[in-house]
Amino acid sequence: MARQKEFDPDEALTSAMEIFWERGFENTTMSALVRELGIGRQSLYDTFGGRQQLYEAALRRYRTDAMAKAREMEGRSGPLLPLLREYLDEVVEEAVTGSCAKGCFLVNAAVERGGDPGVRALVVEHFERLEGLLARRIAAAQRSGEVREDVEPRALAKTLLGVINGMRVAARMQPRREDLRAMADAALRLLS
Amino acid sequence: MARQKEFDPDEALTSAMEIFWERGFENTTMSALVRELGIGRQSLYDTFGGRQQLYEAALRRYRTDAMAKAREMEGRSGPLLPLLREYLDEVVEEAVTGSCAKGCFLVNAAVERGGDPGVRALVVEHFERLEGLLARRIAAAQRSGEVREDVEPRALAKTLLGVINGMRVAARMQPRREDLRAMADAALRLLS
DNA sequence: CCTATTCTCGACAACAGTGTCCAAAAACCC
DNA sequence: GGGTTTTTGGACACTGTTGTCGAGAATAGG
Numbered sequence: 001m002a003r004q005k006e007f008d009p010d011e012a013l014t015s016a017m018e019i020f021w022e023r024g025f026e027n028t029t030m031s032a033l034v035r036e037l038g039i040g041r042q043s044l045y046d047t048f049g050g051r052q053q054l055y056e057a058a059l060r061r062y063r064t065d066a067m068a069k070a071r072e073m074e075g076r077s078g079p080l081l082p083l084l085r086e087y088l089d090e091v092v093e094e095a096v097t098g099s100c101a102k103g104c105f106l107v108n109a110a111v112e113r114g115g116d117p118g119v120r121a122l123v124v125e126h127f128e129r130l131e132g133l134l135a136r137r138i139a140a141a142q143r144s145g146e147v148r149e150d151v152e153p154r155a156l157a158k159t160l161l162g163v164i165n166g167m168r169v170a171a172r173m174q175p176r177r178e179d180l181r182a183m184a185d186a187a188l189r190l191l192s
Numbered sequence: 193m194a195r196q197k198e199f200d201p202d203e204a205l206t207s208a209m210e211i212f213w214e215r216g217f218e219n220t221t222m223s224a225l226v227r228e229l230g231i232g233r234q235s236l237y238d239t240f241g242g243r244q245q246l247y248e249a250a251l252r253r254y255r256t257d258a259m260a261k262a263r264e265m266e267g268r269s270g271p272l273l274p275l276l277r278e279y280l281d282e283v284v285e286e287a288v289t290g291s292c293a294k295g296c297f298l299v300n301a302a303v304e305r306g307g308d309p310g311v312r313a314l315v316v317e318h319f320e321r322l323e324g325l326l327a328r329r330i331a332a333a334q335r336s337g338e339v340r341e342d343v344e345p346r347a348l349a350k351t352l353l354g355v356i357n358g359m360r361v362a363a364r365m366q367p368r369r370e371d372l373r374a375m376a377d378a379a380l381r382l383l384s
Numbered sequence: 385c386c387t388a389t390t391c392t393c394g395a396c397a398a399c400a401g402t403g404t405c406c407a408a409a410a411a412c413c414c
Numbered sequence: 415g416g417g418t419t420t421t422t423g424g425a426c427a428c429t430g431t432t433g434t435c436g437a438g439a440a441t442a443g444g
Contacts, residue, residue, distance in 0.1 A: 003411040003420045024304060026218030029401060040422045045403065101306055110365045111303040112216060114293055124365050151378045158362075158371060159378040165361045166354025173302045173316050179350060186343045186351040190382040195390045195441045221431060232392045237433065 007039050009047050016048075017058035021105040022098065024112050025055050056118060062105040063126050074133050080141035081188060084160075088184040091164055095171035095180065103172035107165050131157045138191075147191050156191070163187045199231050201239050208240075209250035213297040214290065216304050217247050248310060254297040255318045266325050272333035273380055276352075280376040283356055287363035287372065295364035299357050323349045330383075339383050348383070355379045 015037050020028050030051055034041045048054040073087050095103055102108075106123050113119040135157035141147040147156070167180050207229050212220050222243055226233045240246040265279050287295055294300075298315050305311040327349035333339040339348070359372050 003409080003422090005421070006410095023307065024218075026216075027307070030403080031401070041424085042404085043422060046421075050403075051401095103303065103306075107361055108303050110361060111295065111300050114295075114364045115215070115219070120365060127362075127365065151381050155374040155378040159355060159358075159375045159382070162355045162358025162362065162375050162379075163351060164358070166351075166356070166358040169299055169302060169357045169361060170319075170350075170354065172306045173312060173319065182347040183351050183354050186347040187354075189343050190351070195392090195439080197391070198440095222433080223431070233394085234434085235392060238391080242433075243431095 005043070005047075007037075007043070012037050012039055012044075012047070013054075013057055013061055016054055017061055017105070018098070020055055020058045021062070021108065022100055022102050024108060025051075026112070056122070059105065059109055059119065059122055063122065066104075066106065067126065067129065070130055070133055074137065079144075079146055080137050081146060081192065083137075084191075085184070085188060088164070088167075088188070091167065092171075092177060092180040092184060095168050096175040096177050101172045101175040104165070104168040107168045108172070127161065131161055134160060160187060160191070197235070197239075199229075199235070204229050204231055204236075204239070205246075205249060205253055208246055209253055209297070210290075212247055212250045213254070213300065214292055214294050216300060217243075218304070248314070251297065251301055251311065251314055255314065258296075258298065259318065259321065262322055262325055266329065271336075271338055272329050273338060273384065275329075276383075277376070277380055280356070280380070283359065284363075284369060284372040284376060287360050288367040288369050293364045293367040296357070296360040299360045300364070319353065323353055326352060352379060352383070 016033055019033060019036060028051075030041070030044065033039075033054075034044060037044070044054070048057060069087070069090060073083050076083060091104075095101075106126055109119055110123045114123075131154075135153045138147055138156050138160075139153040142149045142153060151159075163183060167183050170183070171180060208225055211225060211228060220243075222233065222236065225231075225246075226236060229236070236246070240249060261279070261282060265275050268275060283296075287293075298318055301311050302315045306315075323346075327345045330339055330348050330352075331345040334341045334345060343351075355375060359375050362375070363372060
């Protein structure tokens with residue numbers, strides 16, 4: 001029928017995501033993406049349909065990956081705290097890895113583009129799901145006596161998520177692994 | 193000698209700060225500032241010297257105000273937890289007040305312009321000071337038995353700051369007072 | 385009242401970035 | 415091999431933004 005694309009759209013989206021993640025929306029021009037992805041301008045527009053749409057696609061992909069990690073944690077049984085430690089370690093590594101401080105794409109998006117309803121909805125939805133997931137696991141851990149019971153699960157989940165996002169912000173200022181680990185350790189200790 | 197300014201530079205800086213705070217750097221054009229401050233373009237450039245410099249000046253002003261609030265808390269004696277509650281209440285109100293979700297200017301700046309060394313330094317310095325201040329008060333509260341002693345003060349301070357910044361991020365996504373209060377309550381409960 | 389200095393306002397040059405157009409090239413099917 | 419469809423790459427129109435220029439207005443001092 002016709003000519004086939006010379007690049008892999010999925011791979012391109014991943015690269016675009018990393019660039020948007022590091023530099024943010026406003027500091028990422030289409031020209032830069034064309035240059036760094038090694039894809040023609042027109043191909044980029046044809047495939048993804050413009051900067052805003054490409055950004056949202058990148059955000060969706062990040063969100064899917066992030067939720068997969070969280071669900072993987074949910075899927076496993078056993079005590080909560082070791083699972084949480086593992087999860088937090090991943091959060092730290094992700095926030096620190098890369099040429100510069102990236103933090104978390106969703107947090108960055110919320111801060112930088114909270115004004116955009118589409119972006120905001122995308123972000124809010126993710127964190128609500130994550131909070132629900134955490135709250136359920138925390139409630140179970142409270143019943144088994146692993147987590148203190150003087151704070152209700154929902155509030156504990158919100159606060160834990162707060163620490164996690166605080167870690168991401170801290171990582172964006174200064175990606176020092178030991179600082180983030182200290183926060184993670186303390187947060188876990190406080191739960192019991 | 194000469195004509196005097198028709199506007200108050202200090203007041204103008206305050207307004208500019210609020211606008212940068214709400215919309216961020218890239219989404220705030222000089223033309224918009226000229227329009228909304230009611231000041232001539234040239235006057236703005238003469239007084240503040242360009243967008244980047246105006247932004248940094250606004251950031252400095254915010255930082256000064258924020259540190260003043262923190263020091264006010266430090267100055268007062270008595271048990272720590274009530275003071276912290278008061279402080280957190282202020283944080284919540286500040287993050288929620290305004291026509292839209294503002295969060296914290298410094299957090300926003302760190303996320304949006306972490307790439308700029310000047311901005312980054314400004315932000316890092318502030319949070320380091322704040323962390324030190326908190327750590328000192330927490331250490332004292334530990335000695336008096338008000339705060340649990342199984343986590344060292346520095347780590348506790350980092351984590352508390354993490355929750356606070358997490359609250360600011362949450363506020364930027366969805367400025368719901370009850371959610372932020374729940375986080376603040378839980379964080380305080382976890383300290384004891 | 386006059387002069388010197390500073391402020392104010394509209395206009396604008398220079399620049400950067402987005403999204404589109406068009407011609408050429410490439411792949412697939414007949 | 416020819417025709418058709420799609421991709422590709424460069425050029426470019428258009429828009430929006432920054433920072434500056436020059437003329438005119440306002441104020442303080444002589």
